[in-house]
Amino acid sequence: MKTKMTKRARTEAIWGLLFIAPTIIGLLILNYYPIFETVWQSFCKTGDFGIGNTFIGLGNFKKLFTDKEVFRTLFNSFRYAILSLPLTVAISLVLAVLLNRKMKLRSVYRTIFFLPMVCAPAAVAMVWKWMFNQDYGLLNHMLGFKINWVTDPAIAMLAIVIVGVWSSIGNNMILLLGGLQDIPRDYYEAASVDGSTGVHAFFHITIPLLSPMLFFIIQTGIMGALNLFDLPFMIMDQSSRAWPSVKTITYLFYEYAFEKSNRGYGAAIILFLICIISILTFILQKSEKKWVHYD
């Protein structure tokens, strides 16, 4: 009997290992080896035309910490996150609350707000670039101004933020709507007996019960914002005087690693960014206990 059990367990173990083999081998080649390679590259100087590696120790990182462009592009990425995230969360929360009831056209609204999620950001960016056009764009037509949306360094980031918010409210709205639907009706009924309705109920029932979802949205939102690449790249002309004020650190990484073929420095930049993201994630996780309520 005992040998039969072990035989059965052994067959199961073999099947289990066979089933995970493709995924694990794939992860080793495509993800785990690359982590070490990137770290190794960051200690190397890439030769001309991207050929050859010479070990230079911390050279890339020394250069990085004195490189003004790294900090300027990092600042741009942060500026994008700080401007776009509160707007996205606020608008999608309002929309979710408004849609969280039985009403006509509910699914139509939902479909419309969700549209940008199924469009390639590259195409979305092109359309918005045209909307922002100073002389012939629809926005300036409608507003009756001549705003240099994408060529004025002071405004360009705002233009990127508008597109970013426009693109992501649908997704966050759906997530928040799901969270709202999980809140039991009784909570509001009980609260209204105690005289808590409307805005008071919103801040004392809805927000706390929605906080895990809000936390999730903020966390993924920060990561997404710091990894921003395609919107500025497609909306702005790289020769424009406003480009330095919207160039993100992920673009700087792309530029060094693939356009200038300086992979060593590119690797150092991306590791630097990942360190910053990790620190932020750590701080967020610590703050979680203070304001996120699970059940």
Add this chain to the structure above:
Amino acid sequence: MSWTVKKNLTSTLIHAVLIIGSLAMLLPFAWMVLTAFKTRSESISVNPFYIFPAAGWHFENFIEVWNSYNFLVLYKNTLIMIFLRVLCACLTATLAGYAFGRLKFPFKNFFFAMILVQMMVPGQIYIIPQYLIVSRFHLMNTQLALLLPGAVTAFGTYLCKQGYQSLPVSLEEAAELDGANVWQRFLFVMLPLTRSSLVSLGIFTALFAYKDLMWPMIVCPKTNATTLTAALSRLQGQFSSNYPQLMAGAVMAVVPMLVLYLIFQKQFVEGIATSGGKL
């Protein structure tokens, strides 16, 4: 009475807000389509009320962009990339997900930790070495290069594992009593029951592949080997101020996915909602 009036007023107000919001969402789409049918001189007319193409609807922009960028090839490349990525991701993830969710095997926790760590590390760290793999194996400008980063998926494995774990154990026990081995239990009993998480994973994978810009730009710089999104960035460089043609290109790039979305709305929304903010 006053209560119903108040209720109606609230409802009207809510609809007003939502309609204004909807218009803001639809405006860029409308502007894109309308511009795509204009002539170039019409598109740069300064008359603000010149919103509809007054000189007739021009299909030339589409034809010209279609020909100069060979959109047929772009569609084909994008479709094959999406197909291969969805196939590989669903296949590997459902196998691994079943094993992690249902089977006992050595070092299970260690292997599962590998899945979790991959999900937590930001994706950019993989790009340079993945590019080096592609270039060392002379895979530049090939379908295989487009597939590569999406061949396996830690996130999908996690998703499938959750799906398998939520199924009752008794199902499998019954099949085992009937003499089904692991493979048969997986294929005939369990797999059909996790269809919905596989559909979600498939849609998420397809959208992610379709929207990605950086990877196809890096590994498929040739116009006849690249995807729709990467071609758009080229298009913008070439027709930088010919907006009707740019918009025609944008329309052709977004319409197929929009149509699919309008048909399979429920599945799309679920697929994206399960992915959270990863898209």
